[in-house]
Amino acid sequence: MSILSIKNLGKSYRSYSSEWKRIARWFGLTAQGVDEHWVLRHINFDIQPGEAIGVVGQNGAGKSTLLKMITGVLEPSEGEVQVNGRIAAILELGMGFNPDLTGRQNVIHSAGLMGYSHEQIFRALPEIEKFAEIGDYFDAPVRTYSSGMQVRVAFSVATAFRPDILIVDEALSVGDSYFQVKCINRIKKFLEEGTTLFLVSHDVGAIKTLCQRALLVDAGRIILDADALSVIKLHQSLMLKKENDTNQSSRIKKNTRNISQAEKLTDDLQVSGDVLVVKEAIEAVDIRFLDESNRPISYVVSGQPLTVEISVKFKKQFHDPHIGFGIRDKNGLVIYETNTYCMNKELGAVQKNDRVSVSYSFDCHLGAGDFSFVVGVANEGYGKGSFRDNLYYDHEFKVLKVLQTGDDIWAGFFNLCPKLKINIANS
Numbered sequence: 297m298s299i300l301s302i303k304n305l306g307k308s309y310r311s312y313s314s315e316w317k318r319i320a321r322w323f324g325l326t327a328q329g330v331d332e333h334w335v336l337r338h339i340n341f342d343i344q345p346g347e348a349i350g351v352v353g354q355n356g357a358g359k360s361t362l363l364k365m366i367t368g369v370l371e372p373s374e375g376e377v378q379v380n381g382r383i384a385a386i387l388e389l390g391m392g393f394n395p396d397l398t399g400r401q402n403v404i405h406s407a408g409l410m411g412y413s414h415e416q417i418f419r420a421l422p423e424i425e426k427f428a429e430i431g432d433y434f435d436a437p438v439r440t441y442s443s444g445m446q447v448r449v450a451f452s453v454a455t456a457f458r459p460d461i462l463i464v465d466e467a468l469s470v471g472d473s474y475f476q477v478k479c480i481n482r483i484k485k486f487l488e489e490g491t492t493l494f495l496v497s498h499d500v501g502a503i504k505t506l507c508q509r510a511l512l513v514d515a516g517r518i519i520l521d522a523d524a525l526s527v528i529k530l531h532q533s534l535m536l537k538k539e540n541d542t543n544q545s546s547r548i549k550k551n552t553r554n555i556s557q558a559e560k561l562t563d564d565l566q567v568s569g570d571v572l573v574v575k576e577a578i579e580a581v582d583i584r585f586l587d588e589s590n591r592p593i594s595y596v597v598s599g600q601p602l603t604v605e606i607s608v609k610f611k612k613q614f615h616d617p618h619i620g621f622g623i624r625d626k627n628g629l630v631i632y633e634t635n636t637y638c639m640n641k642e643l644g645a646v647q648k649n650d651r652v653s654v655s656y657s658f659d660c661h662l663g664a665g666d667f668s669f670v671v672g673v674a675n676e677g678y679g680k681g682s683f684r685d686n687l688y689y690d691h692e693f694k695v696l697k698v699l700q701t702g703d704d705i706w707a708g709f710f711n712l713c714p715k716l717k718i719n720i721a722n723s
């Protein structure tokens with residue numbers, strides 16, 4: 297049996313052209329000038345016990361609305377939510393906390409609302425206080441807390457007892473990385489013990505780490521319900537597409553820059569599987585891994601020299617193209633990323649049919665394992681690594697195997713090759 301079942305769920309808000317129309321509605325009178333706006337509609341999915349589901353989507357897509365309806369904070373306008381278990385939820389920051397009460401008082405109140413007895417709460421209080429690690433602030437009014445402190449207390453109380461379903465909305469992205477790791481470890485432990493997780497986050501790394509399945513919400517609909525990696529790839533591609541569209545429309549509006557017709561991008565951006573490509577801009581992209589004698593290789597021994605060579609054939613003229621690459625581990629976490637713009641290098645203008653190749657050479661100090669290489673091509677960099685036009689992006693262009701010999705034993709993602717000094721004094 298599903299632990300959570302969502303059937304044809306929807307939420308709409310009404311806006312009224314005048315206050316009179318709103319009041320007329322209270323008395324059940326129908327009136328003209330009422331605008332019904334659906335922010336979420338036709339949502340259907342089932343979650344099995346023990347599943348970990350991520351929810352991604354752009355700002356305003358409807359993710360928080362969905363969670364609020366599942367947790368009963370919002371009344372659905374249509375459809376139904378069936379929950380077969382005890383829910384613990386960490387929704388918007390500070391939601392449910394009384395700012396004039398202390399952390400301790402809020403914890404007692406929140407745990408009471410979650411259905412725990414006085415005895416259970418008082419037994420758990422020392423552990424909740426210890427996990428939050430906010431010192432004397434635990435007995436100060438919540439209005440004096442930083443946002444990070446509020447999350448610490450909210451997470452500690454919500455997870456003081458293992459729930460059947462844990463719902464987390466963005467809470468992990470607030471606060472310091474030390475506490476984030478603590479939270480992720482607690483969630484992992486719950487997952488091992490059978491808790492079902494529903495996690496909304498803009499931090500795709502957290503979703504990749506914790507979830508097998510994910511939902512992509514776009515403009516109030518679920519447009520993809522699949523394995524977490526596929527959903528994240530489509531989400532990232534759509535974000536790049538949105539960035540392109542925004543940049544183009546702001547150019548058209550301002551019309552202050554004289555972008556030549558050759559560079560003007562039409563609505564020809566294609567997203568398929570792992571790859572996002574502007575068809576009219578890029579003919580072909582290739583990547584090769586080379587050793588120090590420029591021989592192609594498919595694996596490298598950790599610490600040995602590696603050259604990553606990327607070649608791009610352009611289909612039309614661009615005045616400021618850039619080429620970059622990224623390395624991800626098997627969970628999709630970004631290990632490293634750079635591009636010619638971020639390295640303050642210019643390729644110069646390219647013409648139709650130009651084939652450009654760039655090489656990044658370095659000693660590859662990655663730990664043993666398979667690493668996938670991301671390739672990106674863009675035009676006109678600005679700010680701290682943004683681009684006006686994203687022309688090409690492949691999330692998983694090629695995989696490189698890194699082997700570790702037994703000469704030097706270390707653990708982790710990356711060998712920092714520390715210099716070791718030993719002093720022994722005997723006085």
Ligand SMILES: Nc1ncnc2c1ncn2[C@@H]1O[C@H](COP(=O)(O)OP(=O)(O)OP(=O)(O)O)[C@@H](O)[C@H]1O
Nearest residue numbers: 309310335353354355356357358359360361362513
């Ligand atoms: N009380 C409300 N009245 C009218 N519209 C609302 C109300 N609350 C939310 N909305 C609208 O519903 C849509 C979905 O909002 P929601 O907060 O669920 O998005 P989200 O995906 O969680 O966004 P974000 O990632 O920015 O938190 C938005 O367009 C928002 O403006």
